[in-house]
Amino acid sequence: MINTANLQGVQNVVSQGIDFPSYLSGFFEGEGCFSVSFSRNIKYRLNWEVRPSVSASQNESRRQIVDSIQNYFGCGFIRRDLSDKTVKWECRSLNEIHSIILPHFDLYPLITTKNEDVKSLRKVVKMMSNKEHLNRAGLIAIVNIVKEMNPDGKRRIALTDILASMR
Amino acid sequence: MINTANLQGVQNVVSQGIDFPSYLSGFFEGEGCFSVSFSRNIKYRLNWEVRPSVSASQNESRRQIVDSIQNYFGCGFIRRDLSDKTVKWECRSLNEIHSIILPHFDLYPLITTKNEDVKSLRKVVKMMSNKEHLNRAGLIAIVNIVKEMNPDGKRRIALTDILASMR
Numbered sequence: 001m002i003n004t005a006n007l008q009g010v011q012n013v014v015s016q017g018i019d020f021p022s023y024l025s026g027f028f029e030g031e032g033c034f035s036v037s038f039s040r041n042i043k044y045r046l047n048w049e050v051r052p053s054v055s056a057s058q059n060e061s062r063r064q065i066v067d068s069i070q071n072y073f074g075c076g077f078i079r080r081d082l083s084d085k086t087v088k089w090e091c092r093s094l095n096e097i098h099s100i101i102l103p104h105f106d107l108y109p110l111i112t113t114k115n116e117d118v119k120s121l122r123k124v125v126k127m128m129s130n131k132e133h134l135n136r137a138g139l140i141a142i143v144n145i146v147k148e149m150n151p152d153g154k155r156r157i158a159l160t161d162i163l164a165s166m167r
Numbered sequence: 168m169i170n171t172a173n174l175q176g177v178q179n180v181v182s183q184g185i186d187f188p189s190y191l192s193g194f195f196e197g198e199g200c201f202s203v204s205f206s207r208n209i210k211y212r213l214n215w216e217v218r219p220s221v222s223a224s225q226n227e228s229r230r231q232i233v234d235s236i237q238n239y240f241g242c243g244f245i246r247r248d249l250s251d252k253t254v255k256w257e258c259r260s261l262n263e264i265h266s267i268i269l270p271h272f273d274l275y276p277l278i279t280t281k282n283e284d285v286k287s288l289r290k291v292v293k294m295m296s297n298k299e300h301l302n303r304a305g306l307i308a309i310v311n312i313v314k315e316m317n318p319d320g321k322r323r324i325a326l327t328d329i330l331a332s333m334r
Contacts, residue, residue, distance in 0.1 A: 017274045019186035026193025029232055030225065058197065061318065062279035065196055107184045112229035151228065 024072060025108040027065060032056045032110075034117040036124050036146045038162050046166045050133045050142060052125055054101050055090035063087040073100055098125050120149045136166060191239060192275040194232060199223045199277075201284040203291050203313045205329050213333045217300045217309060219292055221268050222257035230254040240267055265292050287316045303333060 033055045041049040058066050060080065069089045070076055076091035091097055102125065105118050124133075124142050132138030140163065147159045200222045208216040225233050227247065236256045237243055243258035258264055269292065272285050291300075291309050299305030307330065314326045 017189075018192065018276070018278075019189040022184075022186040022189035023193035023196070023275075023278075025185065026190035026195075027197050028193075029190070029229075030194050030198035030223075056197075058279070062196075062281055064279045068278065108190075109185070111185075111190075111235065112225070112231045114229055 020068075020072065021104065021108045024069065025105065025110060027069075028056055028105075029110050029112060029114060031058065032114070033150070034114070034121045035150055036121065036142070038143075038146075038159075040165075045134060046136060046139050048139065048162055048166065050124070050128060050139070051092060052094060052097055052121060052128065053090060053092050054097055054121070055088055057081075057086045057088040060085045060087050073104070075100055094125060094128055097121070098129055117149050120145050139166065187235075187239065188271065188275045191236065192272065192277060194236075195223055195272075196277050196279060196281060198225065199281070200317070201281070201288045202317055203288065203309070205310075205313075205326075207332075212301060213303060213306050215306065215329055215333065217291070217295060217306070218259060219261060219264050219288060219295065220257060220259050221264055221288070222255055224248075224253045224255040227252045227254050240271070242267055261292060261295055264288070265296055284316050287312050306333065 033053070035053050035055075037051045037053065039049045039051055040047060043049075054076075056066065056069060063078075066078055066087045066089045070078055073091065073096075075093065075096040076089050078087060078089050080087050091101060102118070102122050105115075109115055110118060123145050127133060127138055127142060133142055143159050143162055200220070202220050202222075204218045204220065206216045206218055207214060210216075221243075223233065223236060230245075233245055233254045233256045237245055240258065240263075242260065242263040243256050245254060245256050247254050258268055269285070269289050272282075276282055277285060290312055294300060294305055294309060300309055310326050310329055
C-alpha cells in the first residue's frame with residue numbers, strides 16, 4: 001500500500017487545494033503508460049520473459065512531477081533520456097505494481113479508454129502472481145491480453161513471433 | 168467562475184474517489200499548454216494582434232478527457248486534428264481565460280515549472296484586460312514576458328521581428 005508518510009511529504013509540496021492522488025491520476029491519464037513487454041530469454045522455460053511496466057515521462061525541466069511520483073509510490077526508478085531531454089519514472093517490479101501501484105488506480109481510476117490498459121495490466125499481473133506465465137497456456141493467454149493494449153503505441157516484437165517461437 | 172452544475176456533471180463520470188479539479192490540473196501538468204501568440208494584423212494600430220490561449224490535446228481514442236475539460240470549464244472549443252489523430256480543447260477568449268480558467272489554476276496550481284507559464288499568462292491577460300497591449304510600451308512589455316514562456320516549445324514568429332515591425 002501507499003506509504004502515508006510519503007503521501008504527507010508530497011502533499012506538502014502541492015497547494016492545500018490539490019488532492020495529490022487525484023492530480024497524479026490526471027497526470028497519468030495523459031503521460032502514463034501501462035504496458036507488458038516480452039523479452040527473448042533462454043533462461044526461461046518457454047524462451048520468453050514477461051515484463052510488466054508502469055511509467056511516466058516528462059521534460060527534464062519539469063522533473064519535479066517525476067520525483068513526486070516516486071515519493072508518492074515509494075518505488076520505481078528514475079532515469080534520464082539524454083536523446084530527448086526527458087526524465088522517466090518506471091516501475092517494473094511485479095510485486096510493487098501489484099501491491100502499490102494498481103491499488104492506487106483502483107481508488108483513483110482513469111476516465112478514458114486508457115483505463116482498459118490498466119485493467120489488462122491487472123489481469124496479467126494477477127496471472128503472473130499465480131505463475132501462469134510459466135506455462136504455455138498461460139503465456140498464450142497473456143499474449144492475447146497484451147495484443148489489445150496500447151492501441152496507439154508501437155510494438156517492437158510481433159506477438160505472432162512470440163507464439164511461434166515458444167518452446 | 169466554474170459552473171457548479173457542470174462540475175457536478177463531470178464528477179458523475181469519474182469515480183467517487185477522484186477530486187476532478189485536482190485530476191484536471193494533473194492532466195494539464197502533462198498535456199496542457201498556456202501560451203500567448205502574436206499574429207500580424209494590420210487592423211491593429213501596432214500591426215500585431217496578441218492572442219492568449221489555454222489548450223490541451225489527447226489522442227482521438229481518449230477524447231473523453233477533452234470533453235470533460237470543456238464540460239468543466241463550460242467554455243472553449245474542441246477540434247480534431249486529422250493529421251495526427253488528436254483532439255484539442257482550446258480557449259482563446261480573453262474574458263473566459265481571465266474569469267474562468269485562471270481562477271481554477273489559482274485554486275489547483277501546477278507543481279512544476281509549467282506554473283511559471285500560468286503566471287506569465289496571468290500577467291499578460293491582466294495587461295490585456297487593461298488594454299495595455301494597444302500601446303507600444305505595453306506591447307513591448309508583453310513581448311518580454313512571452314519570450315520567457317514555454318522554453319521547450321517552438322516559436323513560429325521571432326519576437327525580435329515583432330519589435331522591429333511594430334508601427
